[in-house]
Amino acid sequence: xxxxxxxxxxxxxxxxxxxxxxxxxxxxxxxxxxxxxxxxxxxxxxxxxxxxxxxxxxxxxxxxxxxxxxxxxxxxxxxxxxxxxxxxxxxxxxxxxxxxxxxxxxxxxxxxxxxxxxxxxxxxxxxxxxxxxxxxxxxxxxxxxxxxxxxxxxxxxxxxxxxxxxxxxxxxxxxxxxxxxxxxxxxxxxxxxxxxxxxxxxxxxxxxxxxxxxxxxx
Numbered sequence: 001x002x003x004x005x006x007x008x009x010x011x012x013x014x015x016x017x018x019x020x021x022x023x024x025x026x027x028x029x030x031x032x033x034x035x036x037x038x039x040x041x042x043x044x045x046x047x048x049x050x051x052x053x054x055x056x057x058x059x060x061x062x063x064x065x066x067x068x069x070x071x072x073x074x075x076x077x078x079x080x081x082x083x084x085x086x087x088x089x090x091x092x093x094x095x096x097x098x099x100x101x102x103x104x105x106x107x108x109x110x111x112x113x114x115x116x117x118x119x120x121x122x123x124x125x126x127x128x129x130x131x132x133x134x135x136x137x138x139x140x141x142x143x144x145x146x147x148x149x150x151x152x153x154x155x156x157x158x159x160x161x162x163x164x165x166x167x168x169x170x171x172x173x174x175x176x177x178x179x180x181x182x183x184x185x186x187x188x189x190x191x192x193x194x195x196x197x198x199x200x201x202x203x204x205x206x207x208x209x210x211x212x213x214x215x216x217x218x
């Protein structure tokens with residue numbers, strides 16, 4: 001995957017803003033999905049800036065389309081979340097949406113069509129990326145605005161990647177938990193978690209989900 005110039009330009013300034021982090025995360029030896037806490041943007045910013053290798057990142061699909069991005073920022077982010085008055089929220093949304101949607105394409109984001117029938121396209125693109133030797137990075141927090149380092153309730157739908165992956169490969173798929181430590185300015189990886197294909201799917205889904213949560217929470 002080739003990231004665009006806008007990604008590297010933006011990463012330079014974000015690194016200046018958040019400072020240097022270290023990452024004790026080995027390069028993936030096979031098909032890998034990295035799972036991290038969103039921590040109110042701290043998770044994506046630190047991992048995208050300081051992981052020593054590129055990943056394809058899951059991103060809510062509205063942020064890849066300028067007009068949908070503008071509406072999301074106007075109707076929720078700047079107005080309801082940050083409390084801006086209507087005209088100011090509209091202006092901020094217009095200014096931010098063009099840059100953000102272009103940045104998502106520059107970093108090779110995979111659109112997540114959450115809650116729609118198009119979600120299958122997310123899994124197909126993810127599977128194709130894994131087959132091409134790329135790794136996946138995602139942040140499954142239900143409350144993505146929670147700024148704590150740990151992770152609470154998660155959407156477990158991302159684990160359906162395993163269902164799509166087993167259709168095309170006998171190679172195990174690793175789900176690797178990532179921990180971010182703001183005090184130490186450090187990113188670390190837990191032990192890979194794999195589905196046992198001989199066991200019942202629902203039981204394995206719960207086991208893998210809770211193991212990942214436990215590892216992320218340290």
